[in-house]
Amino acid sequence: METFTAPKKVIENPDYRAQRKRSLSKLDFKTIDVPIREMVRSFARLPYSFTLQCCFGHFLYTGQKNRHNLEPLPGSGRLTNIEYRIAYVALCIDNSPLGKSLLESLEQLPLINPEYIQFGCAEWFWARQVNSYALQVEPLRFMTRDTCVIEYPEAHHVEKIRSQFFTQLDLLIQEHVSALT
DSSP states (O other): OTTEESOOOOOOOTTHHHHHHHHHHHOOGGGSOHHHHHHHHHHTTOTTEEEEEEEOOEEEBTTBOOTTOOSOOOSOTTOOSEEEEOEEEEEEEOSSHHHHHHHHHHHTGGGGOTTTEEEEEEHHHHHHSTTEEEEEESOGGGTTOSEEEEOHHHHHHHHHHHHHHHHHHHHHHHHHHHHHO
């Protein structure tokens, strides 16, 4: 996220319900990366949040130039200069007790690995949609970029962190969904 900043404070948003409804009506699950599609479906069940954009994260390297590559990195460490296109979830949170509870939970996810997971805001999302936040998986030194070039050992590490991140995020969402029933 090229305009990634520290998280902002949740503010009043009287248009939240209409914005959520409009956003969900435009949501096309076929365009969401398969590994996170069900997670986004679960997010859609939370009345105090909705996703704005997301990406599973993609690795491009010699022999693999598909910008939407979902394949795991090959087992060889011979690759160099791997382009990593960040994994992230951008979402909007309602200024309500349940929304704030979700926000507090999301803020804890970087504890998985603070050098590779960040929570904050993207200025251009906030300008379009107040109370928007982003979680991203990316080496901290590149946290303000959408892509970075890293060596194989670090790419392999990022791949593991990305997996842990999405597993924990999915569990967190399931807990919030379960609490609704």
